[in-house]
Amino acid sequence: MESRFTILGHALHPILIVFPFGLLATAVIFDLIYLVTRTEQWSIISFWLIAGGIIGGIVAAVPGVIDWWAIPANTRAKSVGMIHGIGNVAVIILFLISWLFRRDKGSGYEMAGVPGTLALFFSFAGIVLALFTGWLGGELIERLGVSVHDGANLNAPNSLTNNSLEKVKNSK
16 A cells, blocks of 8 residues: 655655654663763753654654555554554653653753653653554554555666656556
């Protein structure tokens, strides 16, 4: 099933999700470094990484929802996609709660506070859930063929060539 939201012949959702996932995962790594070193700069960086990850997650969700609506009803892909999407909303909420618990009363650089136990709990829970929802995303693409071009094969033409779509149509 081809994606409904593409750029230069490729599904946009799988391209965009690497940014929020990377930012949120790095925030958790920096939280762990903070816990070991007690160096506050790591927690400040983590605070801003979480903010970027939340924004990126919301942006990545738009083409994901559009693609999900195009999946035929009563298919395994539709139900897996639903769990994937709801799970990712929960990931964003968990990290948002973590981010809110980290806030100080200041503004700008001073806005980021040292994370307490609850802030860390929510970010750690968020990354565990993100690993599961990421696996579901892989299941959707690799096993169920969502966002995979109908003519995909080991010798498919480049998506940027003018005749790639014609070759795919003629190969059916």
